[in-house]
Amino acid sequence: MATYKLDVQGETCPVPLVEFRKLVKRAESGDIIEIVGTHEASKKEIPMAIEALSLELLELKEENGIWKIKVKI
Amino acid sequence: MENQSKDINNKLTIVLHSGDYDKIYSALIIGNGALSMGMEASIYFTFWGLNRLIKGKLEKGPLSKMNFLGLGRIMIKRRMKKANVASLETLISDFKELGGKILACDMTIEIMGIEKESLREDLIDEYCAVGAFIRESRESRSTLFI
Numbered sequence: 346m347a348t349y350k351l352d353v354q355g356e357t358c359p360v361p362l363v364e365f366r367k368l369v370k371r372a373e374s375g376d377i378i379e380i381v382g383t384h385e386a387s388k389k390e391i392p393m394a395i396e397a398l399s400l401e402l403l404e405l406k407e408e409n410g411i412w413k414i415k416v417k418i
Numbered sequence: 419m420e421n422q423s424k425d426i427n428n429k430l431t432i433v434l435h436s437g438d439y440d441k442i443y444s445a446l447i448i449g450n451g452a453l454s455m456g457m458e459a460s461i462y463f464t465f466w467g468l469n470r471l472i473k474g475k476l477e478k479g480p481l482s483k484m485n486f487l488g489l490g491r492i493m494i495k496r497r498m499k500k501a502n503v504a505s506l507e508t509l510i511s512d513f514k515e516l517g518g519k520i521l522a523c524d525m526t527i528e529i530m531g532i533e534k535e536s537l538r539e540d541l542i543d544e545y546c547a548v549g550a551f552i553r554e555s556r557e558s559r560s561t562l563f564i
Contacts, residue, residue, distance in 0.1 A: 359450050360504050363512045366454035370516070397456045 346375045353382040354411065361387035362394060369398065369418060376418045377403070381411060388412045429458040429558040433551065436564055437466030438482035439491060439506075445564045446509040453516035460554045461513070464523035467564075468530070471522060471537050476506050510541065519543045521550060 353361040404415035430452040434445045452459040484490040522542045555561045
């Protein structure tokens with residue numbers, strides 16, 4: 346099981362979502378992806394994509410405008 | 419992981435009739451959004467939209483409003499760069515990487531006198547006519563005309 350890290354701080358729509366999806370395509374079942382970003386709407390949209398793709402949201406936290414999302418593939 | 423979708427008919431088709439800079443953005447952002455959310459997506463490039471598939475023309479369209487002979491476009495481009503918006507080249511290559519399909523209208527190629535060699539054939543999945551568009555559209559949950 347691999348862990349991937351994705352830093353999309355400073356990126357805007359639709360880059361965080363698209364980069365996340367590209368990584369999901371490369372990852373295998375059971376892998377973990379950790380995404381860190383600052384784009385406000387993506388904080389809501391990435392969990393929406395996680396649900397649509399039937400993945401598992403493990404963690405979502407935010408501090409000083411920087412959010413972190415952890416997801417299991 | 420190729421986890422495409424929970425259900426069938428999970429597809430979006432876009433007719434890109436416009437060649438305007440801002441409208442190409444709309445089409446590619448929506449297309450990429452659909453792919454990212456686990457849908458399939460096809461974009462059918464026709465009329466002025468098809469011009470943007472000519473080599474070197476993707477980023478060259480005018481603004482649909484407030485173009486002011488290209489000045490408005492320069493201003494918007496500057497603001498987009500400041501806001502760190504992805505280029506159309508990035509968006510179209512992401513669209514392809516995520517499995518999006520690009521269809522090119524045969525009739526437009528003919529009536530506009532476009533040489534196939536001048537098109538970015540590496541991006542194009544299929545040269546086709548209205549029948550192929552309807553095939554895509556009837557398999558789709560929604561179809562947009564841009």
